[in-house]
Amino acid sequence: MKGLRAGYEDEAALRLTVASVVIAVLAIIAIVVYSVLYVPPTPAREIRIGALIPLTGEFSSAGVVMENAARLAERHAREMGYNVRVIIYDCGDKPEGAKASFLALVREGVTAIVGTYSSPQAMAVADLANQTKTVFMASVAAADLEGKVRAGNKYVFRNAYNTSYWGFLASEFLRVTNAKSYYLVGYEPLKTFNEGLFYIVKKLSAAELKGERWVKSPAVLPDDYKKAARELAKVDVEVIILGDPGPGSVDFVREYRMAGGKATIYSVGGTLALPDLLRELNISGIAFQAAALEQKVKTDLTKKYFEDYRKVYGGEANNYAGILTYDAILIIAQAAAKGGDLISNLEKGTFIGAAGFYEFSETHQAKWGSDKLRGTIGIFRDGKIEVLL
Amino acid sequence: MTVTIYLFPAFIYASLALCVLLSYRGAKIVNLSLGSVFTLGGYSSMFSPLASPAVGALIGLLLHVCTKGMDTGRATLFSLGLAIAIEEALRISFRVEYVLLRSHIIHLFESKLVLEHFLAFLVSATFLASFLFFELRGSLGKLKLRVVEEDLEIAEIYGIDTERVRAIILVVSSAITCCLGGLYLSGRVISPTIGWLSLIFSCIIATIAHAFRDKAYILVLPVSLGLCWLTW
Numbered sequence: 001m002k003g004l005r006a007g008y009e010d011e012a013a014l015r016l017t018v019a020s021v022v023i024a025v026l027a028i029i030a031i032v033v034y035s036v037l038y039v040p041p042t043p044a045r046e047i048r049i050g051a052l053i054p055l056t057g058e059f060s061s062a063g064v065v066m067e068n069a070a071r072l073a074e075r076h077a078r079e080m081g082y083n084v085r086v087i088i089y090d091c092g093d094k095p096e097g098a099k100a101s102f103l104a105l106v107r108e109g110v111t112a113i114v115g116t117y118s119s120p121q122a123m124a125v126a127d128l129a130n131q132t133k134t135v136f137m138a139s140v141a142a143a144d145l146e147g148k149v150r151a152g153n154k155y156v157f158r159n160a161y162n163t164s165y166w167g168f169l170a171s172e173f174l175r176v177t178n179a180k181s182y183y184l185v186g187y188e189p190l191k192t193f194n195e196g197l198f199y200i201v202k203k204l205s206a207a208e209l210k211g212e213r214w215v216k217s218p219a220v221l222p223d224d225y226k227k228a229a230r231e232l233a234k235v236d237v238e239v240i241i242l243g244d245p246g247p248g249s250v251d252f253v254r255e256y257r258m259a260g261g262k263a264t265i266y267s268v269g270g271t272l273a274l275p276d277l278l279r280e281l282n283i284s285g286i287a288f289q290a291a292a293l294e295q296k297v298k299t300d301l302t303k304k305y306f307e308d309y310r311k312v313y314g315g316e317a318n319n320y321a322g323i324l325t326y327d328a329i330l331i332i333a334q335a336a337a338k339g340g341d342l343i344s345n346l347e348k349g350t351f352i353g354a355a356g357f358y359e360f361s362e363t364h365q366a367k368w369g370s371d372k373l374r375g376t377i378g379i380f381r382d383g384k385i386e387v388l389l
Numbered sequence: 390m391t392v393t394i395y396l397f398p399a400f401i402y403a404s405l406a407l408c409v410l411l412s413y414r415g416a417k418i419v420n421l422s423l424g425s426v427f428t429l430g431g432y433s434s435m436f437s438p439l440a441s442p443a444v445g446a447l448i449g450l451l452l453h454v455c456t457k458g459m460d461t462g463r464a465t466l467f468s469l470g471l472a473i474a475i476e477e478a479l480r481i482s483f484r485v486e487y488v489l490l491r492s493h494i495i496h497l498f499e500s501k502l503v504l505e506h507f508l509a510f511l512v513s514a515t516f517l518a519s520f521l522f523f524e525l526r527g528s529l530g531k532l533k534l535r536v537v538e539e540d541l542e543i544a545e546i547y548g549i550d551t552e553r554v555r556a557i558i559l560v561v562s563s564a565i566t567c568c569l570g571g572l573y574l575s576g577r578v579i580s581p582t583i584g585w586l587s588l589i590f591s592c593i594i595a596t597i598a599h600a601f602r603d604k605a606y607i608l609v610l611p612v613s614l615g616l617c618w619l620t621w
Contacts, residue, residue, distance in 0.1 A: 056480070061580050065486045218586040221620050223398045230394060247487065247578035254576055258494065258501040271487060271578055280489050318486060 047084045047336045049074075049329050050105030052115035052125065057093030059117040061247070062270070062321045066115065066140075068313045069305075069322035073329035076304065082333040091116055095124035106132045111336045114328035117321065119143030119193055129155040135342055139328035140321045142166060142193050146363035154343055157364040159328045159353070161291075161375065163193060165368045166268060167200020169289045169375045169389075170241050173266050174205045176377070176388055177287075179238040181208040183263070185228060185252070187244035189217045194243035197268065201241060210237045218248060225252045233259035245270025245320075250281065257283055264379070269320045276316045278380040287379040287388065290319035291327075292355040295387050296376050301330070305354035319376075327353030395621040396614075397506055400513040401573055403613035405591035407520060408562035410598060410605055414538045415558040418464040422452060423566045424588030425475035430570025431490055431579045432479055438571065445567020448475070449560035457552065479581040492576030505575035512572065516565055517610055524606050590616075 054063040077084040089101035098121035112135035122141035129136035186194035273288035294306040309317035335345040356373035377389040412420035456464035493504040
């Protein structure tokens with residue numbers, strides 16, 4: 001009996017030992033398998049986006065709002081879950097400055113570059129984009145970038161309007177207001193852009209063209225706008241289409257009204273599309289185009305852009321150069337986050353922005369005028385802004 | 390009306406050209422800081438209309454002290470550096486999309502005018518008239534200025550305090566330029582580079598007037614009127 005019990009105890013001890021060993025081996029195998037197969041969650045890849053912004057030079061006032069908008073886009077993109085870092089470089093007001101900054105951004109290893117202000121800068125940078133194989137999204141300039149894409153430069157995109165759409169909006173304004181006549185006032189430093197715009201207006205509008213006047217650069221003739229305004233005040237016309245988006249447009253409007261001019265002035269935007277400035281000027285009858293206005297919500301981001309801009313920077317948000325720089329950064333963030341080929345993602349995708357939903361045409365131009373993406377026209381009358389279109 | 394519209398700029402550019410000429414001939418410096426001083430006048434006028442001439446005078450004094458003893462080339466380069474420094478300081482201080490200077494509209498000769506522009510015209514007219522009087526009167530002061538313009542060493546031999554003459558020229562020209570900037574930029578959207586445009590036009594007037602040698606100061610206004618009339 002005693003021997004039987006001893007055998008039983010030995011066998012039980014043996015079983016316990018074997019079970020322990022098996023469990024230990026299984027545990028080790030499990031740990032090894034787990035450690036081999038387990039991939040620890042890594043933070044999302046950082047998307048570095050370069051921004052070429054005119055912090056100095058002739059367009060530096062627009063540069064202030066573009067910089068603010070770019071910073072806001074970075075913040076909002078992060079809130080949306082994209083690990084975005086925006087790197088801002090000064091592109092000045094000359095193509096040479098833009099090219100140097102573009103190359104510096106390429107050396108920083110950015111995924112894509114947005115911005116520039118003037119058309120010559122955008123054209124110069126577009127060629128570099130092709131050479132360095134870096135995607136460039138033009139967020140303000142209206143130059144013929146589509147021609148570059150047709151010629152084989154697939155690295156260039158534009159989320160801003162092209163010249164045709166500027167012209168389309170101006171002719172829409174003439175149609176909506178039933179204007180019988182109009183006068184075109186161009187700005188010589190922006191002649192390429194203005195000529196394209198005027199060509200489309202002449203082609204699309206049924207109203208009578210009363211004349212065309214070109215204002216010289218203030219560097220050549222500092223007071224030419226005054227002369228133009230005084231001349232036009234004597235002309236019987238319903239609408240004046242003003243091609244200068246800069247501070248000169250304010251001088252023109254003030255001088256025109258002082259000289260007794262009564263026509264509605266349609267501005268291509270820029271300085272005369274700033275709500276605060278319009279209220280300070282308090283001159284009725286100034287119409288302007290905008291990519292988006294706070295009064296007309298297009299996506300969830302429209303209100304957020306205008307509200308947060310005011311909250312963070314304490315002023316009214318710009319509704320063209322600012323908002324389109326903001327949208328350009330968000331578009332790149334959304335496309336890059338998908339992984340794979342950025343160009344293909346941009347070509348095929350739909351991207352949300354504050355001005356609407358962006359899709360790109362075969363020539364890499366944002367489809368402005370589609371149901372998802374339309375420009376807006378506002379008018380300042382009796383101390384407040386009304387949305388016309 | 391059209392006459393007043395081109396008369397105003399003509400007088401203002403003539404005054405700026407006179408400042409450029411005086412600085413070059415009397416203080417031996419192509420004063421490139423005047424463009425930024427003009428802009429600074431605009432920004433200063435946001436705080437007080439009287440601030441502009443005082444700020445301008447201080448900049449002129451600073452330029453005099455810093456360029457004392459330098460030849461024309463070095464002094465001109467310094468004035469360019471000063472201009473860029475003022476521009477950058479304005480850019481850093483006013484990081485906003487636009488600065489719109491307030492203005493007042495008045496009715497004169499049955500037409501509307503900007504009060505500040507009219508005041509700028511008056512300041513220019515007074516400055517030009519005073520200088521014309523100084524030039525035509527044939528005073529000792531005029532003689533001193535001529536000697537300083539011709540040769541600094543000879544002027545010192547004659548006992549003229551050339552440093553004092555130089556200081557007066559730089560302080561007065563900067564103060565007048567800044568004052569005109571404060572008035573003439575009223576009602577406009579200004580940026581840190583806006584003064585360059587007026588300086589370029591004034592330099593053209595000064596260059597043409599300078600070709601007439603002794604008559605340069607007297608001919609500044611007619612040249613300015615002629616150029617404004619031609620471009621109008």
